[in-house]
Amino acid sequence: xxxxxxxxxxxxxxxxxxxxxxxxxxxxxxxxxxxxxxxxxxxxxxxxxxxxxxxxxxxxxxxxxxxxxxxxxxxxxxxxxxxxxxxxxxxxxxxxxxxxxxxxxxxxxxxxxxxxxxxxxxxxxxxxxxxxxxxxxxxxxxxxxxxxxxxxxxxxxxxxxxxxxxxxxxxxxxxxxxxxxxxxxxxxxxxxxxxxxxxxxxxxxxxxxxxxxxxxxxxxxxxxxxxxxxxxxxxxxxxxxxxxxxxxxxxxxxxxxxxxxxxxxxxxxxxxxxxxxxxxxxxx
Amino acid sequence: xxxxxxxxxxxxxxxxxxxxxxxxxxxxxxxxxxxxxxxxxxxxxxxxxxxxxxxxxxxxxxxxxxxxxxxxxxxxxxxxxxxxxxxxxxxxxxxxxxxxxxxxxxxxxxxxxxxxxxxxxxxxxxxxxxxxxxxxxxxxxxxxxxxxxxxxxxxxxxxxxxxxxxxxxxxxxxxxxxxxxxxxxxxxxxxxxxxxxxxxxxxxxxxxxxxxxxxxxxxxxxxxxxxxxxxxxxxxxxxxxxxxxxxxxxxxxxxxxxxxxxxxxxxxxxxxxxxxxxxxxxxx
Numbered sequence: 001x002x003x004x005x006x007x008x009x010x011x012x013x014x015x016x017x018x019x020x021x022x023x024x025x026x027x028x029x030x031x032x033x034x035x036x037x038x039x040x041x042x043x044x045x046x047x048x049x050x051x052x053x054x055x056x057x058x059x060x061x062x063x064x065x066x067x068x069x070x071x072x073x074x075x076x077x078x079x080x081x082x083x084x085x086x087x088x089x090x091x092x093x094x095x096x097x098x099x100x101x102x103x104x105x106x107x108x109x110x111x112x113x114x115x116x117x118x119x120x121x122x123x124x125x126x127x128x129x130x131x132x133x134x135x136x137x138x139x140x141x142x143x144x145x146x147x148x149x150x151x152x153x154x155x156x157x158x159x160x161x162x163x164x165x166x167x168x169x170x171x172x173x174x175x176x177x178x179x180x181x182x183x184x185x186x187x188x189x190x191x192x193x194x195x196x197x198x199x200x201x202x203x204x205x206x207x208x209x210x211x212x213x214x215x216x217x218x219x220x221x222x223x224x225x226x227x228x229x230x231x232x233x234x235x236x237x238x239x240x241x242x243x244x245x246x247x248x249x250x251x252x253x254x255x256x257x258x259x260x261x262x263x264x265x266x267x268x269x270x271x272x273x274x275x276x277x278x279x280x281x282x283x284x
Numbered sequence: 285x286x287x288x289x290x291x292x293x294x295x296x297x298x299x300x301x302x303x304x305x306x307x308x309x310x311x312x313x314x315x316x317x318x319x320x321x322x323x324x325x326x327x328x329x330x331x332x333x334x335x336x337x338x339x340x341x342x343x344x345x346x347x348x349x350x351x352x353x354x355x356x357x358x359x360x361x362x363x364x365x366x367x368x369x370x371x372x373x374x375x376x377x378x379x380x381x382x383x384x385x386x387x388x389x390x391x392x393x394x395x396x397x398x399x400x401x402x403x404x405x406x407x408x409x410x411x412x413x414x415x416x417x418x419x420x421x422x423x424x425x426x427x428x429x430x431x432x433x434x435x436x437x438x439x440x441x442x443x444x445x446x447x448x449x450x451x452x453x454x455x456x457x458x459x460x461x462x463x464x465x466x467x468x469x470x471x472x473x474x475x476x477x478x479x480x481x482x483x484x485x486x487x488x489x490x491x492x493x494x495x496x497x498x499x500x501x502x503x504x505x506x507x508x509x510x511x512x513x514x515x516x517x518x519x520x521x522x523x524x525x526x527x528x529x530x531x532x533x534x535x536x537x538x539x540x541x542x543x544x545x546x547x548x549x550x551x552x553x554x555x556x557x558x559x560x561x562x563x564x565x566x567x568x
Contacts, residue, residue, distance in 0.1 A: 125498035145496050175495045185496050188488060193500040195540060196480060201559035202536040203529070204472060210566045211459045212429050212469050214409035216477040217566070219503045224563040228556035232549050239544060245487070246541050250534070252486040256479060257530050260523060265516050272512035275485035279508040282494045282501070 007031055010066035012081060014041045014051070016128060017098050018072030019136025022050050024169045027138065033062050041133045050133065063088040071097040074230060075105045075237055082109055082119075091116040094158050096165065098124050100186060101238040102149045102179040110153050120158040121149040122166065123182060125190075129225040138170065143284060146171035149182045187241030192249055194231060195242070197224040291315055294350035296365060298325045298335070300412060301382050302356030303420025306334050308453045311422065317346050325417045334417065347372040355381040358514060359389045359521055366393055366403075375400040378442050380449065382408050384470060385522040386433045386463040394437050404442040405433040406450065407466060409474075413509040422454065427568060430455035433466045471525030476533055478515060479526070481508040 009025050011018045014036035022045065026032045033053040036042055042054035055062055063069075063085060071078050078097060089095075095117060099105050106121045113119055126144040128135055146166035150159050159176070166174045177185065200217075201224045209217075235242055259267040293309050295302045298320035306329065310316045317337040320326055326338035339346055347353075347369060355362050362381060373379075379401060383389050390405045397403055410428040412419055430450035434443050443460070450458045461469065484501075485508045493501075519526055543551040 125496060127498065144498065147496055173495050177496070185493065189493060189497045189501045193504045195544075196504065196537075197500075198555055198559040199533065199536045199540050201562045202540070202555060203532050205562070207562075207565050209469065209473060211457050212409060212431055212461070213473045213566065214411065214428065216481075216507050217473045218568075219506055220477045220480065221559075221563055221566065222503055223500050224559040226556045226560055228553040228560070231556060232552040235544055235552060236547055236549060239547065242544060243541070246537070246544070248487050249483065250537065250541075252483045253480075253530070253534065256483050256486070257527070257534075260479075260519055260526060260530070263520055263523065265520060268516040268519060269512040271482055271486060272510045272515060275482040275505075275508040276510055276512065278485045278489070279505055281491050282497065282505065284502075 008033065008065055008067045010035070010063060010069040011051070011072060012036075012069060013072035013077075014038075014045055014054070014133045015072060016131050016133070016135050017124065017126075018070070019045065019050055019133035020126075020138050020140055021070055021072065021098070021124075021169065022133075023136055024138035024141065026050065026052065028168055033066065035059065035062070036133075045133050050136065058085050058088070060088050064090060066090065066093065068093055069095045071095065071099075073097075073099075074233055075099050075101060076233065078105060079108055079112075083112055086112075086114055086117065089114070089117055093117055094161050095119045096122050096162055098122065100190070100234045102182045104237045106149060106151055106179050110151060118155060118158045120154050120162045121179070122162050123147045123149060123186070124166070124169070124171065126171075129223060131227050131230075141170045143172045145173045145175065147182060148174065148176045149179055150176065151179065183238050183241045184244070187238055188245040188248075191235060191238060191242045192245040194223050194226060195235075195246060196249075197221045198226065200224065292317065292349055292351045294319070294347060294353040295335070295356060296320075296353060297356035297361075298322075298329055298338070298417045299356060300415050300417070300419050301408065301410070302354070303329065303334055303417035304410070304422050304424055305354055305356065305382070305408075305453065306417075307420055308422035308425065310334065310336065312452055317350065319343065319346070320417075329417050334420065342369050342372070344372050348374060350374065350377065352377055353379045355379065355383075357381075357383075358517055359383050359385060360517065362389060363392055363396075367396055370396075370398055370401065373398070373401055377401055378445050379403045380406050380446055382406065384474070384518045386466045388521045390433060390435055390463050394435060402439060402442045404438050404446045405463070406446050407431045407433060407470070408450070408453070408455065410455075413507060415511050415514075425454045427456045429457045429459065431466060432458065432460045433463055434460065435463065467522050467525045468528070471522055472529040472532075475519060475522060475526045476529040478507050478510060479519075479530060480533075481505045482510065484508065 008031045011034045014034045032051045034051040045051045126140040148162045292315045295318045298318045316335045318335040329335045410424040432446045
């Protein structure tokens, strides 16, 4: 396998996801290096054996020694980093990312990249309501989905390498989607869910509701605890797909509301039977 | 305590919730009797030691021997049952229920009831996506909320008895609300959540989405697997409160959608900061 020759891994951005990649790869025997501007994140990772080497500034020797690099940065920062530091990389290395939106990232990065380096995008569909390397945990990948997002400029070797990375990290299902398919999917499955959770918390300022609630409200609002810096950026970078899924949802919501207003019990039951049937697709 | 003199408990309706009450009370030493029209439910409960006695038809001797009765029936069936069989009860007994809506039940039942029997309503905020006594489990009450819903016609003794019932069942928090407060609360915290989950499943017929989803979509749609007979009835019995919370939600949704359309990053971040702050109220 290509992968076994790439044993020095550089992780740029050591937060929850970068840290979880680091833990998983180090446990598998890779030599893991990390760069993060936050000294506390690097200190924590070194003290806890999450990485082998760490730096708070871009270290030419470290970047130059990497056989592969994984970017776990916000989309805009990722593009800036590549533009500024790509000359430090070894020829021939594969670069991947973990960014939650793809169309606005992948093409720009591939356009600006040196021809002897290949960028192959991926999206690990895993996370937590907390952020920071101190919450990182490789177990969040188990049972989770991993999507490789190639363009026509990617080689079969890089796509294979990236799928293999998902496998060694322990993901349960690995898929391949185009950037456009990915962003439409994520606008619905992830961003719309976060929008609904955020909106639900705007509906009431009654703190005492916690004394009455069952599990359903807790489930629908778990992700209302949200990293606003990251998600506001992701929302706006995927604005068209998000607005589209918001509109689809609102139109179905209006249709259901009308059934309730009309007292159409049979219509309500049919909608519930459909939802019960479709939800079974998502049983783990 | 009043409760210790009431050691023969009759449960009418032996589904998920009735069965969970039966398990909890039997374990505490009460003599538990159950009536359910489904022979399989009664047979299962007897075979598995969930009840001491069971009947598939209304048994005068059983009803007449009960020191207390708990109704776990759909709202309309509950009212019919009381109208038809209340003469069988001993004088002086306390009756309670587990119904998910109150305004349309409590006053009607209290109006029709013999003056020597007292009905005190309660709502155990616990459940599962499955139905039937075979899924019953007393552990669903732990960590859960229990709401006693008295009217001006209830005595302090019955209210105290009903709170005590919630305590012995093992609920974590016991509150008291009027029927109107209860129904408004439930329209938002429970019914709107179920409506959103059902609507989300109407948005896409793409079975492959399961290969890409993270946990957020699973969380928001867990309750899309829904007992359509029960929930369609509950929705329509609480129509005004449900429509009100749907409208509040939709108006907040529109406001958030506008922030996205306007590319108002600061506005989106403020909404996310508010949701993060408020969600902390609901941490267990």
